[in-house]
Amino acid sequence: MKIKVERTGGIAAITRVWTVDARTDSDLSQWQPIVEACPWDAVPSTPRAAAAAFAAPQPDRFIYSITAGQRRAALPEHALTGPWRILVDTARAAAEEAGGPLPGADTDGPA
Amino acid sequence: MHVPFCSIIPPYMLRRLAQQDAPEFSSAASAARKALGHVESFQAARSQVVPPLAPGLRPEKPGPVNRAVYDAGGDETLPGRPVREEGGPATGDASADEAYDGLGNTHRLYADAFGRDSVDGRGLKLDATVHFGKLYDNAFWNGSQMVFGDGDGDVFERFTKSVSVIGHELAHGVTQYTAGLVYRNQAGALNESMSDVFGALVEQYVKNQTTAQASWLIGEGLFTPKVQGRALRSMKAPGTAYDDDVLGKDPQPDSMDSYVRTSADNGGVHINSGIPNRAFYLVAEALGGCAWEAPGRIWYETLTNGSLPPAATFTVFARATVRAAADLFGPESPEHDAVGEAWETVKVKV
Numbered sequence: 001m002k003i004k005v006e007r008t009g010g011i012a013a014i015t016r017v018w019t020v021d022a023r024t025d026s027d028l029s030q031w032q033p034i035v036e037a038c039p040w041d042a043v044p045s046t047p048r049a050a051a052a053a054f055a056a057p058q059p060d061r062f063i064y065s066i067t068a069g070q071r072r073a074a075l076p077e078h079a080l081t082g083p084w085r086i087l088v089d090t091a092r093a094a095a096e097e098a099g100g101p102l103p104g105a106d107t108d109g110p111a
Numbered sequence: 112m113h114v115p116f117c118s119i120i121p122p123y124m125l126r127r128l129a130q131q132d133a134p135e136f137s138s139a140a141s142a143a144r145k146a147l148g149h150v151e152s153f154q155a156a157r158s159q160v161v162p163p164l165a166p167g168l169r170p171e172k173p174g175p176v177n178r179a180v181y182d183a184g185g186d187e188t189l190p191g192r193p194v195r196e197e198g199g200p201a202t203g204d205a206s207a208d209e210a211y212d213g214l215g216n217t218h219r220l221y222a223d224a225f226g227r228d229s230v231d232g233r234g235l236k237l238d239a240t241v242h243f244g245k246l247y248d249n250a251f252w253n254g255s256q257m258v259f260g261d262g263d264g265d266v267f268e269r270f271t272k273s274v275s276v277i278g279h280e281l282a283h284g285v286t287q288y289t290a291g292l293v294y295r296n297q298a299g300a301l302n303e304s305m306s307d308v309f310g311a312l313v314e315q316y317v318k319n320q321t322t323a324q325a326s327w328l329i330g331e332g333l334f335t336p337k338v339q340g341r342a343l344r345s346m347k348a349p350g351t352a353y354d355d356d357v358l359g360k361d362p363q364p365d366s367m368d369s370y371v372r373t374s375a376d377n378g379g380v381h382i383n384s385g386i387p388n389r390a391f392y393l394v395a396e397a398l399g400g401c402a403w404e405a406p407g408r409i410w411y412e413t414l415t416n417g418s419l420p421p422a423a424t425f426t427v428f429a430r431a432t433v434r435a436a437a438d439l440f441g442p443e444s445p446e447h448d449a450v451g452e453a454w455e456t457v458k459v460k461v
Contacts, residue, residue, distance in 0.1 A: 009248045010227045010329065011276060012267070013381030014358055048374040057377055058296045059283040059302065060251040 001069040002032060005091045008047070009077075013062040018095035035068040035092055037083035043073045064088060078111035113369075125356040173228035176218035180207045183258075190256060191240045204394075206241035208273045208452035210259060213277030213313075214239055220278070220309075220316045221285070224403040225411045230284035232415075237281070242270060250276055252283035266338055266358065267321045273330045278313030282306040290419040297424045299380035304387035308410055311346055312403045322395040322402045328352065346392045349385030365389050367425075367458040386457050387425060398446060405446050409436045429454040 003020040022031040046051040047063055054076050058064075062077040066088065075084060166392030176197065181457055182204070183191035194207050199206050214237040221227040229235040238256035247260025250270035257280045259270045283306050286292055292302035307329050315325045329352075337371030340353025340361075349363035364370055370386065371381045392409060395402035413419060413433040419431055430449050440446035454461050 008375040009377065009381070010335075011251065011279065011381070012249070013362075013376055014266075015375065027140065033438055046374065051295060051374070051377055056254075058253050059253055059306070060280065062249065063376070072411070 001028060002033065003035070003068045003087075004066070005093050005095075006013075006065040007062050007086050009063045010059060014054045018092045020090045020098075031068075034083070034087050035071070038068075038073065038087055039072055039083070040071045043075055043084075045072040045074060050076060060076060062094070066091075078079050099104070114121065128268065129175075141147040143179060150224035158410045163437070171228075173218075173222035173226060174234045176417045177234065177236045178211055178214045178218075179236065179238050180210050180214075181238065181242050182207060183241055183243045185245050185446070187244050189240055189258065190238055204241070205263065206259060206269050209269075210239040210241050210277065211259070211407065212380055213271065213274055214257075214281070214318045217278045217281045217309075217313045220313045220403060224316070224407055226311070227285075227411075228359050229417075230281055231288045239277075241269075243332060250280055252287075252451070257281060262333070262335075264335065266335060267333055268335060271335065273328045273333050274314040274317055275307075276333065277310070277330065278417075279306040279310030282309035284413065285309065289415045290423070291421045292419070292423060293421045294377055294380060295382065296378035296380075298422050299377050300383035301387055301423055301425065301428050303380045303384035304391070304414065305410070305414060307344060307346060307388050308391050308407075316402070316403055322392075322406075323457065325402065327392055335438075341415050344381075344388070346388040348394075349389050363388075365457065386459065387428065390429070390453040390457050390459065394446075394449045395454065397449035405440065406449075409437060409450060412439055425459045426461065433461060 003022065005018045007016045018033070022028050044053045048067055050063065051057070058074055058078060063068045063074065064077065064080055064084075065074045066072070066084070068087070073084070080088060129357065134352045158255060177260045178195075178197045179190075179193060180195040180202075181189075183189065184195045194204065195202050195211050201211075218229055218237060221229070226316040229237060239259065240256060240391070241259045241261075243258045243260050246263040248263045248267045248270075250259045252258075259275070262337035283302070286302050286305050292298045292305070293300055310329060311325070311327060318325075326342075327347035328342035328345055331341060333343060334340050334353070338353065338358065339355040340358065342352045344361070344363060345352045349365040350361050352361040352363075354360045355441060362371065362382050364383060366389070367383055371379045371382045373382065376382060391402075391406060394409070395406040398405050409432055413428070416435065418434070419428065423431070433447065436444070436450040451461065
């Protein structure tokens with residue numbers, strides 16, 4: 001299962017992407033609970049839908065687009081709480097440990 | 112219901128006459144002052160049909176600034192621990208002291224240049240939290256206060272290091288209390304541009320720079336030395352602020368020819384802001400002198416006079432700035448011409 005976190009917005013408006021490739025059984029057993037804990041059906045799945053769903057964005061805050069396998073979610077920063085925050089923080093830490101995120105428009109980071 | 116008031120001598124001309132103090136103009140000046148009194152009472156009556164936004168210019172002089180700085184200590188709970196109140200001594204913490212000074216300088220620009228008393232025009236207390244989050248590479252306005260991260264130390268230094276960033280955040284508050292530009296698509300790009308314009312003006316005011324002397328950069332000095340870039344954005348030359356192997360290239364367009372259609376970043380609010388940013392720079396360049404004077408007044412008037420709808424497009428905004436320039440300086444003035452030409456250069460239809 002590939003997990004990808006894309007962060008846009010912020011005052012600098014620099015897109016950053018963190019990806020994790022959970023391939024082994026051991027990887028999956030670590031990631032699956034974190035992914036399953038998120039209420040994927042309860043949130044918008046694209047940034048456009050998130051913009052429509054969340055009124056009055058706070059200026060200069062981030063917007064997160066998250067994919068895990070086939071699932072997608074998009075959330076403004078202030079709504080990134082609970083299991084979403086855990087998923088994003090864990091994915092960022094794993095991607096950074098593996099070799100650094102690649103900020104950039106549309107490239108994925110290393111596994 | 113209001114009665115339209117039409118004066119033969121337009122208000123801006125009456126104001127100029129009223130200010131003449133040479134003896135040979137004394138009766139003209141005094142007649143102009145009387146006429147202005149009539150104009151102002153009609154305008155005051157008329158202004159009651161305008162939505163109740165805080166007027167930019169109030170009859171009373173703006174009061175003193177009232178600031179407070181808080182330390183979130185690496186957590187995300189706001190506001191955090193109070194570390195400096197108005198009139199309090201420097202804390203020795205660079206972030207806290209930079210925020211304190213930045214709040215003061217922003218208040219000062221708005222008061223001195225535009226007669227505005229703080230973000231809401233009514234002396235709103237200015238609160239800032241520093242050390243928000245861990246390695247948090249951002250700053251934002253949350254609807255009631257400013258919040259600053261420390262940067263990640265890799266790409267970004269602490270966000271209080273840039274006066275234009277501090278001014279940018281507070282300007283979001285001013286927009287919230289005035290035109291209320293929706294933070295999406297073109298209106299959002301205008302909202303962002305207003306913050307860049309007034310953020311740049313705070314920095315120029317602090318440094319007492321003319322348009323020619325100013326860098327016109329937003330967030331200069333925020334990048335660490337390892338980044339190939341001078342700033343987050345350039346108002347003078349959108350798209351040239353940075354070009355780095357890791358971050359990529361500054362994506363801002365400098366005219367409608369390269370307008371970016373995207374759903375990222377609330378419809379590209381930080382990207383397409385390059386177009387109105389450049390328009391403001393061009394007005395300032397054409398007029399010379401200090402940009403907070405005529406150009407700043409035109410933009411401030413447009414933002415605060417109640418004529419901008421929250422969902423304004425670039426064209427609606429451009430037209431409003433042309434009208435504001437005519438109202439403030441006259442329809443045949445260099446100021447009015449400069450505004451029209453600026454929008455033509457960036458290819459926004461007026």
